[in-house]
Amino acid sequence: MKIAFLDRDGTINRDYPDENWKNRIEPEILQGAIEGLKGLMNLGFKIIIITNQHIINDNIISLADYQIFTNNLKSRLNEYEIGELDIFYCPHSETEKCNCRKPNEGMIKSAILKYPEIELDKSILIGDSKCDEDLSKRAGIKFYGINGHYFSDNYASIEEVYKEINEQMEEL
Ligand SMILES: [Mg+2]
Ligand SMILES: [Zn+2]
Incomplete structure (x- = not known):
């Protein structure tokens, strides 16, 4: 998988x-996200969201706030027939030195434990931060950077990532 x-x-x-x-x-929802997620699903990728949410344990939001936002996000995606396989989140503050806060590999390891059929060598990781890129290197997963506060000359949106992968697959 x-x-x-x-x-x-x-x-x-x-x-x-x-x-x-x-x-x-x-x-x-960011521009190109819906189209990109749909496209990736059509190429046979299952979607797993991995998100650092230190703002929970830093008491900026509550766990309930996180869950409400997450449910609303799921609903929005479901409107477009996008179904994520799973969502993993790290609630910990940086000072807690947990194993799940990206770029640590905890959330990827949890995903593999839960879904042993995952093939990391065929998987990809998409993110907009250095911690996402660093995690991809540690875990050995191909990385695609979304332009924003950290990257500026990578991909404008998930849709751009999808288009590139789609083209590569057509060339095979
Ligand atoms: Mg991010
Ligand atoms: Zn954590």
Whole structure:
């Protein structure tokens, strides 16, 4: 089973400065995200979201806030017949030194434990932060960077990533 591991904030939906996450319950889906996710699913990728949410244990949002936002995101994606296989999140503060906060591999390891049929060598990781890229290197997963606060000359959206992978597959 090949997985598209996706960062959430700044990759699928808009990201904000930490303090501005208070009282956010509706995701603002980024341009090209829906088309890209649909395309990746059509290419046979299952979708797993892996997201650092240190703002939970840093007490900027509650766990309930996280869950409300997540359910709204799922609903929005489901409207377009996008079904994610799973969502893994790390609630820990940086100071807690957990194993799941990206770029640590904990969330990938949890995914493999839960879904042993995952083939990492056929999987991809898409994200907009250095921690996503660093995780991909540690885990040995092909990485695609979404332009934003960290990358500026990579891919404009998930749709652009999908198009490139689709072209590569057609050439085979
Ligand atoms: Mg991000
Ligand atoms: Zn963690």
